[in-house]
Amino acid sequence: MSHVIEMLGIRKEFPGIVANDNINLQVEEGEIHAILGENGAGKSTLMSILFGLYQADKGVIKVRGKEVSIKSPNDAFDLGIGMVHQHFQLVHNFTVAENIILGKEGGFVYDIKSASKKIKEISKHYGLEIEPDMVIEDITVGMQQRVEILKMLYRDADILIFDEPTAVLTPQEIDELMVIMKNLASEGKSIILITHKLDEIKRVAKRCTVIRRGKFIGVVDVATTSVNEMAAMMVGRPVSFKVEKAPKTPGEAVLEVENLNVLNNKGVLGVKDFSLSVRRGEIVGIAGVDGNGQTELVEAITGLRKIQSGSIKFLGEDISTLSIKDRNEKGLGHIPEDRQKRGLILSMPIASNMVIKDFDKAPFSKNGILNKDAIRDYSQEIVDKFDVRSGEGIDSLAGMLSGGNQQKAIIGREVTEDPDLLIAVQPTRGLDVGAIEFIHQAIVAQRDKGKAVLLVSFELDEIFNLSDRIAVINSGRLIDIVKTEETDVHDVGLMMAGIKAENKEENK
Amino acid sequence: MTKESTKVIKEPLKVKKVPSFLVSITAVILGVIAGSILILIIGKNPIVGFERLLFGAFSNKRRIGNTLSMSTQLILMGLSFSFAYKTGLFNIGGSGQMLMGGIVSTILGHYLPSSMPKPVYIMIVVIGAVLIGGLWGLIAGFLKAKFNVHEVVSSIMLNWIAYWLVYDFIPRFVKDQAIAVKSKPLDFSRTLGLEWLRKATGMSTLNLGFLFAIIACVVIWFILEKTTLGYNLKAVGANKYCAEYAGIKIQRSIMISMAIAGALAGLAGLTYYCGYSNLMEMGKMPNEGFDGIAVALLGNCSPIGVFFAAIFFGALKMGKGSLAATGIPTELADTIIATIIYFTATSVIIASFWNKIYKKRYEKKKAKLEGEEKK
Ligand SMILES: Nc1ncnc2c1ncn2[C@@H]1O[C@H](COP(=O)(O)OP(=O)(O)O)[C@@H](O)[C@H]1O
Ligand SMILES: [Mg+2]
Numbered sequence: 001m002s003h004v005i006e007m008l009g010i011r012k013e014f015p016g017i018v019a020n021d022n023i024n025l026q027v028e029e030g031e032i033h034a035i036l037g038e039n040g041a042g043k044s045t046l047m048s049i050l051f052g053l054y055q056a057d058k059g060v061i062k063v064r065g066k067e068v069s070i071k072s073p074n075d076a077f078d079l080g081i082g083m084v085h086q087h088f089q090l091v092h093n094f095t096v097a098e099n100i101i102l103g104k105e106g107g108f109v110y111d112i113k114s115a116s117k118k119i120k121e122i123s124k125h126y127g128l129e130i131e132p133d134m135v136i137e138d139i140t141v142g143m144q145q146r147v148e149i150l151k152m153l154y155r156d157a158d159i160l161i162f163d164e165p166t167a168v169l170t171p172q173e174i175d176e177l178m179v180i181m182k183n184l185a186s187e188g189k190s191i192i193l194i195t196h197k198l199d200e201i202k203r204v205a206k207r208c209t210v211i212r213r214g215k216f217i218g219v220v221d222v223a224t225t226s227v228n229e230m231a232a233m234m235v236g237r238p239v240s241f242k243v244e245k246a247p248k249t250p251g252e253a254v255l256e257v258e259n260l261n262v263l264n265n266k267g268v269l270g271v272k273d274f275s276l277s278v279r280r281g282e283i284v285g286i287a288g289v290d291g292n293g294q295t296e297l298v299e300a301i302t303g304l305r306k307i308q309s310g311s312i313k314f315l316g317e318d319i320s321t322l323s324i325k326d327r328n329e330k331g332l333g334h335i336p337e338d339r340q341k342r343g344l345i346l347s348m349p350i351a352s353n354m355v356i357k358d359f360d361k362a363p364f365s366k367n368g369i370l371n372k373d374a375i376r377d378y379s380q381e382i383v384d385k386f387d388v389r390s391g392e393g394i395d396s397l398a399g400m401l402s403g404g405n406q407q408k409a410i411i412g413r414e415v416t417e418d419p420d421l422l423i424a425v426q427p428t429r430g431l432d433v434g435a436i437e438f439i440h441q442a443i444v445a446q447r448d449k450g451k452a453v454l455l456v457s458f459e460l461d462e463i464f465n466l467s468d469r470i471a472v473i474n475s476g477r478l479i480d481i482v483k484t485e486e487t488d489v490h491d492v493g494l495m496m497a498g499i500k501a502e503n504k505e506e507n508k
Numbered sequence: 509m510t511k512e513s514t515k516v517i518k519e520p521l522k523v524k525k526v527p528s529f530l531v532s533i534t535a536v537i538l539g540v541i542a543g544s545i546l547i548l549i550i551g552k553n554p555i556v557g558f559e560r561l562l563f564g565a566f567s568n569k570r571r572i573g574n575t576l577s578m579s580t581q582l583i584l585m586g587l588s589f590s591f592a593y594k595t596g597l598f599n600i601g602g603s604g605q606m607l608m609g610g611i612v613s614t615i616l617g618h619y620l621p622s623s624m625p626k627p628v629y630i631m632i633v634v635i636g637a638v639l640i641g642g643l644w645g646l647i648a649g650f651l652k653a654k655f656n657v658h659e660v661v662s663s664i665m666l667n668w669i670a671y672w673l674v675y676d677f678i679p680r681f682v683k684d685q686a687i688a689v690k691s692k693p694l695d696f697s698r699t700l701g702l703e704w705l706r707k708a709t710g711m712s713t714l715n716l717g718f719l720f721a722i723i724a725c726v727v728i729w730f731i732l733e734k735t736t737l738g739y740n741l742k743a744v745g746a747n748k749y750c751a752e753y754a755g756i757k758i759q760r761s762i763m764i765s766m767a768i769a770g771a772l773a774g775l776a777g778l779t780y781y782c783g784y785s786n787l788m789e790m791g792k793m794p795n796e797g798f799d800g801i802a803v804a805l806l807g808n809c810s811p812i813g814v815f816f817a818a819i820f821f822g823a824l825k826m827g828k829g830s831l832a833a834t835g836i837p838t839e840l841a842d843t844i845i846a847t848i849i850y851f852t853a854t855s856v857i858i859a860s861f862w863n864k865i866y867k868k869r870y871e872k873k874k875a876k877l878e879g880e881e882k883k
Contacts, residue, residue, distance in 0.1 A: 015870075302753075304752065304753065323755065324752065324753070324755040325755030325756075325757070327755075328754075328755045329755075334753070336753055341747075341749050341750070342749050342750055342752075342753040343750065343753070344750060345743055345746045345751075346746075346747065347747070348742075348743070348746055352739070352743075356743060356750065356751075356754040356756075357755060359736055359739050360736045360740070365735075365736045368735050368736050368737060369734055369735055369736070370734055370735060370739060
């Protein structure tokens with residue numbers, strides 16, 4: 001079969017890092033070709049080269065067998081290459097049709113009527129269900145993405161690049177996108193799908209090119225390759241999706257929350273009469289749909305939010321009126337929900353970020369004077385131990401790190417403090433398989449050391465994988481706490497919707 | 509951690525990032541060019557104009573002394589603004605803090621017994637100016653921390669409170685019988701002036717204040733770079749949500765930062781009204797409060813940058829008097845200052861200009877290296 005795209009021996013260097021190192025990519029006509037790699041592997045860079053946003057330092061690009069030089073996105077368009085970026089490029093107060101004809105060669109020729117007609121035709125043809133005169137800000141994210149797709153099709157692109165298209169979509173929207181991509185491929189369009197989600201590849205892709213840390217690892221046939229094999233290629237070692245966890249008898253209670261009531265930002269009770277305990281050597285997972293009081297509960301325990309009534313006991317002592325600092329010092333670690341807002345100071349180097357809770361204590365300072373050497377040594381230790389990768393090591397600004405490495409830095413900081421209670425909120429959101437595995441192991445290691453862990457996650461997989469007990473929260477109330485081995489996803493799902501498995505209760 | 513990773517993240521030739529002083533200098537040059545064009549437009553010779561400016565600022569010992577003396581307040585006010593800015597606060601209350609420092613020093617100067625030895629006297633006025641300025645800053649910080657009143661709003665109101673207090677205090681406590689709108693001039697021995705320094709600089713106004721300003725630069729640099737307090741304040745300024753999460757007491761930090769900023773401005777009041785000058789006028793809000801913002805911007809809010817930016821602005825202010833002789837309006841110097849501020853405010857553009865140049869150079873070097881490798 002003929003190759004519509006061939007990228008051979010592509011190299012691209014950025015200051016301090018080789019983003020693409022001798023990468024090959026061959027895409028066949030009419031196939032959905034996935035590019036798999038961890039965050040920072042160099043996927044976007046490779047596609048930006050194909051789309052003319054960057055120039056390769058070395059290598060050859062062939063389109064339909066002919067060697068080409070793509071100097072700008074316009075060159076790419078001329079070759080029939082279109083790209084849906086991770087961040088959409090739409091004008092919010094313009095209509096769909098206006099956005100689509102905007103910037104098309106020839107400038108803003110305002111022939112909206114014939115444009116609308118063509119848009120309608122394309123939309124119908126591929127099942128995109130887009131009305132040309134809807135305004136962008138009034139439509140959902142999923143629809144905006146389809147507008148981006150329309151934009152490519154309107155310009156007669158037949159090689160379509162999707163850069164992590166599902167990152168911003170709900171599960172239903174993902175399903176719809178998968179159908180659209182299959183439609184496009186069956187119409188003869190060639191599709192390059194960039195992702196680090198293996199199940200998506202399994203669902204739509206024919207072949208998959210794997211890259212790791214800028215290097216070409218291989219091409220596999222998706223149907224005959226298992227998810228585990230692909231994950232291993234991506235990460236460079238076998239990956240287990242199931243975390244190994246030996247049974248353990250929990251010890252004394254570390255955290256005891258009793259009849260807790262907490263207001264949310266709207267001034268009404270976000271947490272209602274909530275009671276829960278977490279003991280040494282166990283992970284208690286809080287399952288629930290986003291926005292059911294998880295944030296308020298965690299903020300109340302960590303001291304970021306005042307409580308209305310009830311008590312929060314830590315190792316037997318009521319901490320509900322203590323300052324955040326006092327709670328931290330008593331042994332409470334917190335991996336916050338929003339790593340970029342709460343977890344790190346992005347404009348400061350990693351070294352400073354690693355001591356943000358302890359900079360005022362020995363050995364990091366003495367009599368109010370910082371000890372930079374001690375801070376550097378300590379940060380270096382965390383960075384080494386938790387494999388935090390960055391261009392300039394501990395001197396890199398936290399904001400320059402990829403999401404996975406930011407999260408590893410935060411977890412490293414919190415775990416190195418060895419807190420009696422670790423609260424982990426959405427610890428793996430947006431991360432790839434390798435980082436998820438690493439982080440899960442770090443969390444289980446805390447439990448195995450006899451520490452208590454409170455896990456909050458919206459991913460049921462994660463809750464089931466890690467938790468010894470599962471507490472289900474709905475509308476700020478505790479629906480029930482169950483042992484993980486005595487329940488299943490179905491029951492927990494019902495409880496998340498507020499329905500308690502009554503008959504089981506009666507059977508007891 | 510594996511060998512492989514260290515190999516990928518190797519260190520090739522690095523593209524340099526533009527240092528902030530280069531951005532500032534570029535802004536200055538652009539400002540000078542814009543000024544030259546203006547002078548050309550009014551039909552004069554820009555070279556003569558700038559020659560006069562430099563002449564006015566640096567041509568002899570006295571002028572140099574006066575320039576440094578003029579810069580003293582600017583250094584302190586620039587530091588004041590920068591310090592608060594590092595904590596994420598916009599201290600626009602420098603003028604009021606400076607006025608309060610000035611009036612307290614002036615009153616102390618008149619009322620402390622003249623028999624008091626000068627070192628003791630100076631210590632007392634410094635403490636007085638620093639404390640009152642600090643208090644003025646602290647009030648704004650307190651209002652922000654406790655009632656979430658924006659510091660810009662409260663600072664502006666505090667500026668006017670200071671203004672009217674001074675308006676009332678001058679006639680009440682330190683009235684000059686001869687000129688009703690000014691305070692009685694302080695005796696030279698009750699200012700920061702030093703007899704030998706005055707003589708050595710041809711009777712300029714250069715005084716101890718300049719030394720205080722240098723010390724302040726060093727102390728502020730030390731606080732920001734070396735102490736837990738500096739770390740704490742910078743963390744709050746850079747991301748207060750993360751600081752809060754980490755257990756840093758944000759409200760306390762805001763109050764401390766504003767108090768220190770106010771103390772610096774209070775000290776500027778002392779150096780201005782009891783050093784550079786020896787009296788206070790009623791109904792005059794000092795410009796230095798706003799000039800300090802410009803100094804801080806041009807100096808990239810770093811103590812060393814502030815020091816040089818202040819001297820530069822001080823020279824423009826001192827030198828502009830000599831422009832008049834050439835028929836170029838003295839307002840021109842102010843226009844240049846304004847232009848420079850404009851260019852510093854758009855420093856992002858300047859920075860990206862320089863970064864592009866660096867990148868080109870890096871690419872050339874790399875191409876050359878690779879060429880050599882092939883051989
Ligand atoms: N414009 C750039 N300047 C410097 N480094 C960059 C730039 N773009 C990407 N990188 C670096 O190159 C590597 C690959 O990035 P990217 O291609 O975005 O990865 P992916 O899309 O696979 O997550 C990362 O380490 C990233 O930090
Ligand atoms: Mg990417």
